[in-house]
Amino acid sequence: MRDGTGAVERDVKVAAVIPAYNEEPRIRRVLEAAVAASLVDEVLVVSDGSTDGTYRAALEIPGVRAVELGSNRGKAAAMCEGALCTDADVLVFLDADLFGLKPEHVDALARPVVEGRADMCVGVFRGGRLLTDLAQKIAPVISGQRAIRRDLFLAIPDLPSLRMGVEIALTRWARWAGIRVSTTVIGGVTHSMKEEKLGPVRGLASRIAMYADIGRVMMDGRKLREQARALRALRGICPREEESLGPFARRR
Secondary structure, rough: OOOOOOOOOOOOOEEEEEEEEOOOOOHHHHHHHHHHHOOOOOOEEEEEOOOOHHHHHHHHOOOEEEEOOOOOOHHHHHHHHHHHHOOOEEEEEEEOEOOOOOHHHHHHHHHHHHHHOOOOEEEEEEEEOOOHHHHHHHHHHHHEEEEEEEHHHHOOOHHHHHHHEEEEEEEHHHHHHHHOOOEEEEEOOOOOOHHHHHHHHHHHHHHHHHHHHHHHHHOHHHHHHHHHHHHHEEEEEOHHHHHHHHHOOOOO
16 A cells, blocks of 8 residues: 555555456546555456457556456456456456546545455445436445455355346345445546447447346345355354444445
8 A cells, every 4th residue: 555655555455456348448547547546556457358459458557457358258257357366455446437537536445445444335426427426326236436355355156157246246245244334425427328338229238238137136146145144143243233334334
C-alpha cells in the first residue's frame, strides 16, 4: 500500500482486477484511474477471450499487468482468474467500461477493507446519468464495483460458473456468511449500456443472458448458502450478528 509520499507499506496489499471482454475503446480511462489510486499496489486486466485489442491496450498502460484467456469464459471466471494471479490481500473489482472514474473513487472502495472496517465494500453510482443511477438505486446488489478480501472471494463455491450472476452471488454470500459490508457512493461515474456497445439487437440479447445468469444464481443458491453458513459458524458469528452485518449495513 502506498502512502501519500509514494512510499510502499507492505501490511496490506491491494490489487485492482478488471475483467474485460472487447473493451479496447473504453478500458484505458479505467486503467489510468486504477494505476493512479494511492491504495492500489497492482493493476491486473483479465481479457476474457476478447477478439479486439483489449489485451494489447491494457499492456500499453505503464504499471498494468494483463492476462489473456483463450476463450470467453464469463465475468465470474475472469474475476476468479485475476484473483488467482495475485497474492494481494484485498481485491478491487472494476468494470472496464466506466466513464468518470477517478483515483479517489478506487481508494474509497478499497479503504474500508484495507482498514479492517469491512470485509467487502460496494460502490454505487450517483450523479453519472439517469439510467445507471436509477438502476443502482433499484438494485445496488448487482454493482460491479467492489472491494473484498481475497480469501473470502475465493471461498465462494463454484465461482467460475457464475458468469454474470457473480455480483448477486457476492451479495448473498455476504449476507449468509455474516460478512461485514459497507457501501460508498461513486459520484459522477456511469458505464456504457450493452445496447450502446453492441447495438440494439445484440445488446438486448446480452442483457437477457445477464438476467438469466442472475436468475440462475437466485434460484439455485443452496450450495452457496450452505457453505456461507459454514463459514459463518467457523468465524463464530451468531444469527443476531449476521443480521446486523448484512449485506448493505454501513460501517464507516
